[in-house]
Amino acid sequence: MMNFDQTENQKMVAQMVRDFAEKHIRPYVMEWDEAQHFPREMFREMGKLGLLGVLVPEEYGGAGFGYFEYVTAISELAKVCGSVGLSMAAHNSLCTGHIMTFGNEEQKKKWLPKLATGEWMGAWGLTEANTGSDAMRMQCVAKKDGDHWVLNGTKNWITHGISGEVAVVLARTGELLDSNGITAFVVERGTPGFRGGKKENKLGMRASETAELIFEDCRIPDANVLGNVGDGFKQAMKILDGGRISIASLSLGIAKGAYDAALKYSKERHQFGQPISNFQGIAFKLADMATRIEASELLTLQAADRKNKGMSVNKEGAFAKYYASEVAVWASTEAVQIFGGYGYTKDFPVEKFYRDSKLCTIGEGTSEIQKLVISRAILK
Numbered sequence: 001m002m003n004f005d006q007t008e009n010q011k012m013v014a015q016m017v018r019d020f021a022e023k024h025i026r027p028y029v030m031e032w033d034e035a036q037h038f039p040r041e042m043f044r045e046m047g048k049l050g051l052l053g054v055l056v057p058e059e060y061g062g063a064g065f066g067y068f069e070y071v072t073a074i075s076e077l078a079k080v081c082g083s084v085g086l087s088m089a090a091h092n093s094l095c096t097g098h099i100m101t102f103g104n105e106e107q108k109k110k111w112l113p114k115l116a117t118g119e120w121m122g123a124w125g126l127t128e129a130n131t132g133s134d135a136m137r138m139q140c141v142a143k144k145d146g147d148h149w150v151l152n153g154t155k156n157w158i159t160h161g162i163s164g165e166v167a168v169v170l171a172r173t174g175e176l177l178d179s180n181g182i183t184a185f186v187v188e189r190g191t192p193g194f195r196g197g198k199k200e201n202k203l204g205m206r207a208s209e210t211a212e213l214i215f216e217d218c219r220i221p222d223a224n225v226l227g228n229v230g231d232g233f234k235q236a237m238k239i240l241d242g243g244r245i246s247i248a249s250l251s252l253g254i255a256k257g258a259y260d261a262a263l264k265y266s267k268e269r270h271q272f273g274q275p276i277s278n279f280q281g282i283a284f285k286l287a288d289m290a291t292r293i294e295a296s297e298l299l300t301l302q303a304a305d306r307k308n309k310g311m312s313v314n315k316e317g318a319f320a321k322y323y324a325s326e327v328a329v330w331a332s333t334e335a336v337q338i339f340g341g342y343g344y345t346k347d348f349p350v351e352k353f354y355r356d357s358k359l360c361t362i363g364e365g366t367s368e369i370q371k372l373v374i375s376r377a378i379l380k
């Protein structure tokens with residue numbers, strides 16, 4: 001039976017994140033957004049609080065928490081800045097999560113402490129220019145050469161593609177469309193033949209760096225292969241199942257941030273001699289927002305609970321990600337409407353929630369792909 005009360009740990013994490021965000025993030029949110037500045041130094045500070053290794057056991061330098069604390073931390077951050085929430089989610093769930101889940105002892109000892117403390121930022125490269133939803137068709141190849149692998153190709157849309165000190169990269173080691181033909185490699189920045197490429201100029205999530213990874217005869221030792229050769233695609237699908245809980249949390253935080261701002265504004269803004277919250281048209285919007293946000297939270301916590309118990313989250317992670325991300329887009333749109341013309345300016349926070357929210361229905365599998373995952377699960 002699921003307990004709906006926040007644990008003491010969750011309350012502690014929420015307070016810590018709120019205090020941190022007020023001091024280190026909120027004052028700079030619009031400056032970073034306008035300049036598309038990725039605040040690398042701020043992430044070092046976040047690392048000191050354990051926020052870059054939330055799920056990593058303490059023996060590897062992490063906070064050793066579970067998924068409830070993880071959901072809390074990301075959603076609290078996203079209430080203040082979606083970009084920071086996205087970068088935290090990608091760093092923890094994707095790069096760090098992949099090494100933690102599929103790395104051997106030596107690999108975990110080598111990379112996890114640096115990632116968990118924020119000394120290094122992590123990237124995770126699955127997507128390519130021509131293969132997004134259809135990742136299995138990837139073209140980036142790794143060919144065996146003695147006790148090394150030679151990587152050639154590019155990855156696109158990679159969070160921390162330029163600034164990340166280490167990346168987990170999925171590359172083809174077998175035939176096209178062979179689900180056992182893809183392998184996961186750890187590639188450190190500075191490895192000859194590996195560099196970051198074009199940085200995307202985005203609608204939202206502008207302070208979260210999104211860039212290309214380029215490999216030109218990049219030699220990677222056998223010791224950097226995660227798990228078995230050929231298991232990379234299955235590993236990536238498992239990492240995304242868990243990662244979707246982080247995007248659901250990000251969506252939840254954005255929706256809550258937009259709702260909180262709209263609720264407050266509706267009581268302060270007067271038209272026709274009364275607060276606009278007195279109009280049922282506005283009050284009902286807020287009621288719908290509150291209800292859908294609550295439903296998003298329950299789905300996200302259900303997936304977190306199952307993940308904590310070691311159960312499959314294939315369907316439940318997709319439920320949470322699909323629903324919460326659509327709610328984030330819808331709720332932030334309604335928030336702009338409640339703010340009227342002011343909502344359309346950068347003087348109020350809702351236009352940023354509106355822009356940031358859209359990533360949530362796209363990254364780590366679009367809404368359509370979530371429906372594919374869900375329909376496969378319920379029809380099997």
Ligand SMILES: Cc1cc2nc3c(=O)[nH]c(=O)nc-3n(C[C@H](O)[C@H](O)[C@H](O)COP(=O)(O)OP(=O)(O)OC[C@H]3O[C@@H](n4cnc5c(N)ncnc54)[C@H](O)[C@@H]3O)c2cc1C
Nearest residue numbers: 124125126127132133157158159210362363364365366368
């Ligand atoms: C800000 C940002 C950060 C990102 N970070 C990372 C990262 O760190 N690492 C990484 O590997 N990737 C990352 N991505 C990539 C992201 O995961 C992909 O953009 C996403 O998977 C969609 O792929 P695509 O953009 O190629 O869209 P496409 O796959 O080309 O899809 C286009 C449209 O077609 C629809 N579609 C596709 N196939 C089907 C189908 N079978 N049925 C119905 N509809 C379908 C899609 O839902 C979508 O609406 C990031 C993307 C963004 C925008």
